[in-house]
Each structure stands twice: as structure tokens, then as C-alpha cells.
Amino acid sequence: MVALRYVLMLICIVLPIVLAFIHGISSPRKKYWVVTTFILVTSVIILTILPPISGNFSDARRLSKTQDFKDVDVSFIVSEIIFDDNNVLITAIPSEIFHFSDKKKLEKNTYSVIAENSESIKSLKLNDKVVSTLNYIDSTNQYLLKKIVSINPILEYPFIEALQHRIKNLNLHVPLHWTSFIAYLVSLIFSIRYLKHDKLEDDIVASSAIKIGLIFTILGTITGMVWAKFNWGAYWNWDPRQTTILVIMLIYLAYFGLRNSLDSFEKKAKLSAVYSIISFITVPVLMFIIPRLLPSLHPGGKDDGTTGPVISTQADMVDSSLAFIFYLSIAAFLFIYFWYLSIDIREKTIENKIREQNV
Amino acid sequence: MYNFLNDNSIYVVLLVALINWIGLFIYLVKTESKLNKLEKQISSMKTNNKGRNE
Structure with missing residues (x-):
């Protein structure tokens, strides 16, 4: 490479x-x-x-605990999507480890993302790559999806905080x-x-x-x-x-x-x-x-x-x-x-x- | 202005791209004016030559 x-x-x-x-x-x-x-x-x-620029889940988690907190765009792949009355529950795999063929490793590294039911969420399909703004919720260990930035982007730039x-x-x-x-x-x-x-x-x-x-x-x-x-x-x-x-x-x-x-x-x-x-x-x-x-x-x-x-x-x-x-x-x-x-x-x-x- | 650019960093990228474009554009304008000068010189040379021939 x-x-x-x-x-x-x-x-x-x-x-x-x-x-x-x-x-x-x-x-x-x-x-x-x-x-x-x-x-x-x-x-x-x-x-x-x-x-878009995209970070990972640990960036979102770390930065949501800081004082002057700024939104982080996280890139993930939709592995499961469950529609509720008001909410949508997405099981997400970080896109940087998605290429690993080892399924056990994939299952260990999933994150749960919740979002409000809206038009743009409904258009999501399985295995879509999503770049979206996430906030970490401490009490439930979940991530709240605020806004979808891009679906299946051709290119992503790495997120560097500074x-x-x-x-x-x-x-x-x-x-x-x-x-x-x-x-x-x-x-x-x-x-x-x-x-x-x-x-x-x-x-x-x-x-x-x-x-x-x-x-x-x-x-x-x-x-x-x-x-x-x-x-x-x-x-x-x-x-x-x-x-x-x-x-x-x-x-x-x-x-x-x-x-x-x-x-x-x-x-x-x-x-x-x-x-x-x-x-x-x-x-x-x-x-x-x-x-x-x-x-x-x-x-x-x-x-x-x-x-x-x-x-x-x-x-x-x-x-x-x-x-x-x-x-x-x-x-x-x-x-x-x-x-x-x-x-x-x-x-x-x-x-x-x-x-x-x-x- | 500074705070706006600091919060929306994508506009800094846009600003940098614009600076590049403006710099290359200034060179274009300069070349244009130089070529105009040369064209004037050439046309004045032609009229001088005509005068000599007559």
C-alpha cells in the first residue's frame, strides 16, 4: 500500500x-x-x-465530556436498524474496522445509536455507511444521532481535533x-x-x-x-x-x-x-x-x-x-x-x- | 469575523482556495496588460515602416 x-x-x-x-x-x-x-x-x-470529516466513537465520547464541547461527525456502518414509535435504534459498526473479516471482532465492537424518527433516517438501509453528528449519552452508554451529514460518501477526511x-x-x-x-x-x-x-x-x-x-x-x-x-x-x-x-x-x-x-x-x-x-x-x-x-x-x-x-x-x-x-x-x-x-x-x-x- | 471562521473551519479552506485563485488571477491580468502594450508597440512599428516605405 x-x-x-x-x-x-x-x-x-x-x-x-x-x-x-x-x-x-x-x-x-x-x-x-x-x-x-x-x-x-x-x-x-x-x-x-x-x-465530510469523520472521527470515531471514542472521539465523540471523549469530546462530549469536555467543557467547550463541539460536535463530532462519526463514520459508521449500519448493521441493524429497529424502528420504534418515536425512536430508531441503530446498531453501528465503526467503519474503520468493518473491513476485518473476523465476525467475532465485529460483534464485540458494535455501538448503539438512537435517533428520532425522521424522513432521512427512514431512507437508511442496512450496510450503509453513514457520517453523522453524534452526542454521547453517559447514563445509557448510547449515542444520540443529531444530524446525518452524509450517506455513503466517496471520500472522508480524518478527524483531527485541532x-x-x-x-x-x-x-x-x-x-x-x-x-x-x-x-x-x-x-x-x-x-x-x-x-x-x-x-x-x-x-x-x-x-x-x-x-x-x-x-x-x-x-x-x-x-x-x-x-x-x-x-x-x-x-x-x-x-x-x-x-x-x-x-x-x-x-x-x-x-x-x-x-x-x-x-x-x-x-x-x-x-x-x-x-x-x-x-x-x-x-x-x-x-x-x-x-x-x-x-x-x-x-x-x-x-x-x-x-x-x-x-x-x-x-x-x-x-x-x-x-x-x-x-x-x-x-x-x-x-x-x-x-x-x-x-x-x-x-x-x-x-x-x-x-x-x-x- | 474571526470567531465565525474559527467555528466554521470549512470557510477557512474556502478562503485559502480563493487566495490561490486570486493570486493566479492577478497574474492573468498582468499578462493581459503586458500583451496590450506589446500589441501597441507592434502596431506603432508597422505605421513607422509604412511611413519609411512611402
């Missing part, structure tokens, strides 16, 4: 890059690119926002930084190619790659700040990951400072190619190494015991359904990135041609 996840991850990252290079990084995008981007972005947004629905931000925040890493890598490749072949087109690609990559870094930082406000209490916490991403941003902003300060095109291209190569050396260090060496608010810091929220060998770190949408999201952002890149390169090429004509 873990191996499958790595294969999927590789496909979602490598496929857009390979397609972009086969296609020609600066050529106009074909129709399939437009259609794929549209389908990917739409499906990622829908699959991120719509699915995160709530904000866990879905993972699909909209982390892939931006991964995309910007690919962007800086593309710039490195074309900078080396420029120094080798001395063609101005390669310099244009290298600078455009950084420009679009910076857009993604800045967006990732802003979305991270919004998320941080609600989870950590402040927009900016000088967390190791926040600090290093700020350093990367400054390094690559300085790239444009360098470019704009030079008049001669040859000199500009040569110096910025060298600068791009040198600055890329810092990117893996700042993005992947330093945040893991220091204690951090982000997952994957020192003493966290995991390598990160997504690239983890521990299968329980992120639900595999969540990981799947995450990889789709990376593919979507990469498709957008290479599209924007080709637009920017073509625009700069026209600009250069006009300048040559005028001289």
Missing part, C-alpha cells in the same frame, strides 16, 4: 514535467493540456471542499511549495544549458521559471499565514519552515534585482544564470533539511517522529484517500505552472524580437 502511494506520487509529479518537456516548454499549450488542467483543478477543489476542516488546506497549501521547488529546478536546468550553449532562449526560460515559481512561493506563504492564524494564533510565528521559505523568497527576489541592475544582455544572462545555479544549492537545504533539524510547529520537525505530513513511511500519518487528492493537487498546480511558464516565455520572446527590430 505504501509502495503504491509512492508510485502514484511519482506519476503525479513526473508526468506533468515529462509532458511539458516533450511538448516543448515554450510552445503554445495544446487542447489536451487545457482540458486536463480544467478537469484536475475542478476535481481537486470539489474533492477538497465537499467530503485541525477540524482545516486539514483540507493540505491540498491547497503544500503543493504550491512543491511546485515552486520544481520551478527552481527548471530554472537550474536552463541556466546550465545557457552557460553551455550560449543561447538567449534558455536565459528567457530560466528567468520566467523563477518568476512563476515566485508567484507560487508567495501564494504558499500567504495561504500558510491564513492557516497559521487559525491554528497557531498568529499570522507569522518565525517557525523554521516559515523563516526558511522567507529566505528562499528573498534569494530569488534578489535574482530580479541582479537582472534589472545590468544593461548589457549578454552580461545579464550570464550573471543571472550563475546566480540561479548557486542559489538553487540553498533550496534543498532550506526547504527540506533545516526545517527537519529544528523543533517546529509544522509537522515533521525535530522530535516529531515523522518525516512530514505526506512523505511519510508511516501509513497512518495521512489517510490514503487524502494522499490521493494531495497528489492530484500537485499535478493540477504543475499543469497550471507549465501553462503560465509557456505564456510568460512567449511574451518575453516577442518583447525581445521587437527590441531587436527597433535597434
Whole structure:
């Protein structure tokens, strides 16, 4: 299962890059690119926002005893349903253990859920998977069903008390930084190619790659700040990951400072190619190494015991359904990135041609 | 506003998605204005060339 996840991850990252290079990084995008981007972005947004989050019975029980108690959505499977005059009694099996074939284990782990008789309850069938808001009743050891959130959902996001629905931000925040890493890598490749072949087109690609990559870094930082406000209490916490991403941003902003300060095109291209190569050396260090060496608010810091929220060998770190949408999201952002890149390169090429004509 | 977003965390996700969309949209607008500039330059070049030919 873990191996499958790595294969999927590789496909979602490598496929857009390979397609972009086969296609020609600066050529106009074909129709399939437009259609794929549209389908990917739409499906990622829908699959991120719509699915319910679901916890288990012990979450509902634990949290109903706390003071500022919030509702918990619990996912279970209907194994028996008895209609009374006013009430409905459901015997529920937690959906995470439903796949075990051992019937004795299933019988031991049933919970009784009571609900008021209503239209939505009547539509329930046996073996339906239900995500619903439950309250624990201490006196009878039963759970009171307040509201049905979803019946037979395709996807469920795991319930984490501190995160709530904000866990879905993972699909909209982390892939931006991964995309910007690919962007800086593309710039490195074309900078080396420029120094080798001395063609101005390669310099244009290298600078455009950084420009679009910076857009993604800045967006990732802003979305991270919004998320941080609600989870950590402040927009900016000088967390190791926040600090290093700020350093990367400054390094690559300085790239444009360098470019704009030079008049001669040859000199500009040569110096910025060298600068791009040198600055890329810092990117893996700042993005992947330093945040893991220091204690951090982000997952994957020192003493966290995991390598990160997504690239983890521990299968329980992120639900595999969540990981799947995450990889789709990376593919979507990469498709957008290479599209924007080709637009920017073509625009700069026209600009250069006009300048040559005028001289 | 903060309390509302804190209680209904799904709207934070929506906000984040909107920020992404707005960021990509700003880039679109910038490209549009740049292309307009280039088009103007090209058309002025054409009229200059015509003047030279005549």
C-alpha cells in the first residue's frame, strides 16, 4: 500500500514535467493540456471542499465530556436498524474496522445509536455507511444521532481535533511549495544549458521559471499565514519552515534585482544564470533539511517522529484517500505552472524580437 | 469575523482556495496588460515602416 502511494506520487509529479518537456516548454499549450488542467483543478477543489470529516466513537465520547464541547461527525456502518414509535435504534459498526473479516471482532465492537424518527433516517438501509453528528449519552452508554451529514460518501477526511476542516488546506497549501521547488529546478536546468550553449532562449526560460515559481512561493506563504492564524494564533510565528521559505523568497527576489541592475544582455544572462545555479544549492537545504533539524510547529520537525505530513513511511500519518487528492493537487498546480511558464516565455520572446527590430 | 471562521473551519479552506485563485488571477491580468502594450508597440512599428516605405 505504501509502495503504491509512492508510485502514484511519482506519476503525479513526473508526468506533468515529462509532458511539458516533450511538448516543448515554450510552445503554445495544446487542447489536451487545457482540458486536463480544467478537469484536475475542478476535481481537486470539489474533492477538497465537499467530503465530510469523520472521527470515531471514542472521539465523540471523549469530546462530549469536555467543557467547550463541539460536535463530532462519526463514520459508521449500519448493521441493524429497529424502528420504534418515536425512536430508531441503530446498531453501528465503526467503519474503520468493518473491513476485518473476523465476525467475532465485529460483534464485540458494535455501538448503539438512537435517533428520532425522521424522513432521512427512514431512507437508511442496512450496510450503509453513514457520517453523522453524534452526542454521547453517559447514563445509557448510547449515542444520540443529531444530524446525518452524509450517506455513503466517496471520500472522508480524518478527524483531527485541532485541525477540524482545516486539514483540507493540505491540498491547497503544500503543493504550491512543491511546485515552486520544481520551478527552481527548471530554472537550474536552463541556466546550465545557457552557460553551455550560449543561447538567449534558455536565459528567457530560466528567468520566467523563477518568476512563476515566485508567484507560487508567495501564494504558499500567504495561504500558510491564513492557516497559521487559525491554528497557531498568529499570522507569522518565525517557525523554521516559515523563516526558511522567507529566505528562499528573498534569494530569488534578489535574482530580479541582479537582472534589472545590468544593461548589457549578454552580461545579464550570464550573471543571472550563475546566480540561479548557486542559489538553487540553498533550496534543498532550506526547504527540506533545516526545517527537519529544528523543533517546529509544522509537522515533521525535530522530535516529531515523522518525516512530514505526506512523505511519510508511516501509513497512518495521512489517510490514503487524502494522499490521493494531495497528489492530484500537485499535478493540477504543475499543469497550471507549465501553462503560465509557456505564456510568460512567449511574451518575453516577442518583447525581445521587437527590441531587436527597433535597434 | 474571526470567531465565525474559527467555528466554521470549512470557510477557512474556502478562503485559502480563493487566495490561490486570486493570486493566479492577478497574474492573468498582468499578462493581459503586458500583451496590450506589446500589441501597441507592434502596431506603432508597422505605421513607422509604412511611413519609411512611402
